[in-house]
Amino acid sequence: MAATVGTESFRAARDFLLAHAEDYDTAYREFEWPRLAEFNWALDWFDVVAEGNDRPALWIVEQDGAETKLSFAQLSRRSNQLANWLRDLGVRRGDRLVLMLGNQVELWETILATMKLGAVLIPATPLLGPVDLRDRVRRGGARHVVVGSVDAPKFDGVPGDYTRIAVGPPVPGWQEYARAYEAPTDFVPDGVTRADDTLLLYFTSGTTALPKLVEHTHASYPVGHLSTMYWIGLRPGDTHLNISSPGWAKHAWSNVFAPWNAEACVFIYNYARFDASRLLREMERCGVTSFCAPPTVWRMLIQADLASLRTPPEKAVGAGEPLNPEVIDQVRKAWGVTIRDGFGQTETTVQVANTPGQPVKPGSMGRATPGYRVELVDPLTGEVAEEGEICLDLTDRPLGLMVGYHGDPERTAEAMAGGFYHTGDMASRDDEGYLTYVGRADDVFKASDYRISPFELESVLIEHEAVAEAAVVPSPDPLRLAVPKAYLVLAAGWQPSEETAAAIFAHCRANLAPFKRIRRLEFADLPKTISGKIRRVELRAGEAVKHLDPQARPDGEYRDEDFPPPVEAAAPPAGSMPPA
Incomplete structure (x- = not known):
């Protein structure tokens, strides 16, 4: 032809x-779309x-x-x-x-x-x-x-x-x-x-x-x-x-x-x-x-x-x-x-x-x-x-x-x-023109007056070997207005247990600033659109319903405060002898 x-x-x-x-x-400088x-x-x-x-x-x-x-x-x-x-x-x-x-x-x-x-x-x-x-x-x-x-x-x-x-x-x-x-x-x-x-x-x-x-x-x-x-x-x-x-x-x-x-x-x-x-x-x-x-x-x-x-x-x-x-x-x-x-x-x-x-x-x-x-x-x-x-x-x-x-x-x-x-x-x-994704405008939320990017927290969560997929949404909180909550799909071989929750919370403590930390988590399948995108809007709506009573805790929800970090032993005074 x-x-x-x-x-x-x-x-x-x-x-x-x-x-x-x-x-x-x-x-970038010289390309022109064909007319x-x-x-x-x-x-x-x-x-x-x-x-x-x-x-x-x-x-x-x-x-x-x-x-x-x-x-x-x-x-x-x-x-x-x-x-x-x-x-x-x-x-x-x-x-x-x-x-x-x-x-x-x-x-x-x-x-x-x-x-x-x-x-x-x-x-x-x-x-x-x-x-x-x-x-x-x-x-x-x-x-x-x-x-x-x-x-x-x-x-x-x-x-x-x-x-x-x-x-x-x-x-x-x-x-x-x-x-x-x-x-x-x-x-x-x-x-x-x-x-x-x-x-x-x-x-x-x-x-x-x-x-x-x-x-x-x-x-x-x-x-x-x-x-x-x-x-x-x-x-x-x-x-x-x-x-x-x-x-x-x-x-x-x-x-x-x-x-x-x-x-x-x-x-x-x-x-x-x-x-x-x-x-x-x-x-x-x-x-x-x-x-x-x-x-x-x-x-x-x-x-x-x-x-x-x-x-x-x-x-x-x-x-x-x-x-x-x-x-x-x-x-x-x-x-x-x-x-x-x-x-x-x-x-x-x-x-x-x-x-x-x-x-x-x-x-x-x-x-x-x-x-x-x-x-x-x-x-x-x-x-x-x-x-x-x-x-x-x-x-x-x-x-x-x-x-x-x-x-x-x-x-x-x-x-x-x-x-x-x-x-x-x-x-x-940044100064060189590189863009870093923060999230959908309607997914970004505030917790204790700090702006939270779900994507940033999800990236840290997925670094843990137990986590296959993650979605972070705001969870209503009477003191902080909202706290970050993670919905997690586990990798093969991991069970939705207290032990797994404890390991993930420890990972978050080690890798996230305190104001960004995951405060609640739940193991569950993630709702998705027919094209495979996570419907965080559905998770957010579910959180609002689950926490209508601020004193009640939904079934299956784990909280960071349930797993306090271990207390490190105090260092002995300078010049003291080690214990026998």
């Missing part, structure tokens, strides 16, 4: 970042790269050992067939399509085909139930759905006049996806795609309220993820494994746009239940060169034998929530590779990151990525400060920023107030 003006502009921006992969100062009027990433980039290209683009390994490996050229042809078939079914430019599939070939084919048609994707995880799907179809204005046959019954109670397409065994009343492979392999678009046309409508994971509907364009995510490519350090020919579930923005970040921007291969290992040892074996066998995983997976991996991976990936990154320093240290010791944190949101691509070749400061998530101008804004004064809310300067609007919250002008105006996009996350900045 012939290159377009958009193709050449995009390639120039990408090649600049590849050329300065480890030269952050030059990349695009018309651009369709699937047609103007993927198909151009794919022409005559037999290098692997997608490699899926199943738990039973089965494998599927498709080249760029094969995916281009197959997505052409699907686009032609979908057009025959009535999918038109601007139509909205709910895509609810697992990590299977048809997912990537549908992403590419929908883009080629100029339709709008509404990604959805297969974990959703009928209530969630009714919301997706209604608020998303969906006219078509593509789902696995096993999930088709979920739509029985979802009203609407939409095309039903099932992937897998035939389902009565549903179109059979496999018929798409009978369609022609040549695709001709029905017109041009403007770069600012809507491409994606993402429902956020909703940690505090009803999910927001985030709107991205044909430029903001496909092109915006040049910053993500730069952060990971992806290059042509890499084999990139990202642990992420379809339906969430992070899947598009690292399983679609960032690797294919770099002409790397997307590698997937599907499993019914996470098995760290098996994952490491597959990484070794298949030669994974680049690895991205959320903190939950990293925390499970360090419980396994990391050294069993004899050829570790050259690039290792973490995203979703900040990584605790203890995890980073253990991986560095085992693999000789430093996990590099990155920060972004569904609303953006990577804004802040530890990029390749740069010094990594313990606890810091790095510096602003090329193309992003990040400021810290004091939530009370609105002034730029050295500590405050992470905000993006809209006078130099980054291409990777969303259009807004679709159908919700009030929320959009609130997020874009004062000339900044407000992330709702807090950080501090």
Whole structure:
């Protein structure tokens, strides 16, 4: 397929970042987002790269050992067939399509085909139930759905006049996806795609309220993820494994746009239940060169034998929530590779990151990525400060920023107030521009008039060998207003006992200043969103209920005062004889 003006502009921006992969100062100072009027990433980039290209683009390994490996050229042809078939079914430019599939070939084919048609994707995880799907179809204005046959019954109670397409065994009343492979392999678009046309409508994971509907364009995510490519350090020919579930923005970040921007291969290992040892074996066998995983997976991996991976990936990154320093240290010791944190949101691509070749400061998530101008804004004064809310300067609007919250002008105006996009996350900045994450603005709390960052305390807790996961929230206290309380998931082999609680409290005393110490703890599973983020808002609400009577103690709660530190023996007077 012939290159377009958009193709050449995009390639120039990408090649600049590849050329300065480890030269952050030059990349940050001189990078400019491509200026695009018309651009369709699937047609103007993927198909151009794919022409005559037999290098692997997608490699899926199943738990039973089965494998599927498709080249760029094969995916281009197959997505052409699907686009032609979908057009025959009535999918038109601007139509909205709910895509609810697992990590299977048809997912990537549908992403590419929908883009080629100029339709709008509404990604959805297969974990959703009928209530969630009714919301997706209604608020998303969906006219078509593509789902696995096993999930088709979920739509029985979802009203609407939409095309039903099932992937897998035939389902009565549903179109059979496999018929798409009978369609022609040549695709001709029905017109041009403007770069600012809507491409994606993402429902956020909703940690505090009803999910927001985030709107991205044909430029903001496909092109915006040049910053993500730069952060990971992806290059042509890499084999990139990202642990992420379809339906969430992070899947598009690292399983679609960032690797294919770099002409790397997307590698997937599907499993019914996470098995760290098996994952490491597959990484070794298949030669994974680049690895991205959320903190939950990293925390499970360090419980396994990391050294069993004899050829570790050259690039290792973490995203979703900040990584605790203890995890980073253990991986560095085992693999000789430093996990590099990155920060972004569904609303953006990577804004802040530890990029390749740069010094990594313990606890810091790095510096602003090329193309992003990040400021810290004091939530009370609105002034730029050295500590405050992470905000993006809209006078130099980054291409990777969303259009807004679709159908919700009030929320959009609130997020874009004062000339900044407000992330709702807090950080501090040092003299070299490195940002250290403090926490969600609504998670930071005061205890005895001291400001407490849950993330800082959680990082100390997870350093203890008994702790697999931790979440810290304020617990009501009649004297201090609130005290830090930890909810803990224990590592294998540890029991939720007084002995374990005593060991963890001792660890906190040794590693935290008195005003930051954990004063209460409870062993419990952590409530999470469907995308895996800890719902601290739910824990906070639970604490308020548990402590309605300030004199009562909830069942299962341990307190620091129950385990006083041992009294050290007094030193004998100078010159005295030791005891016999």
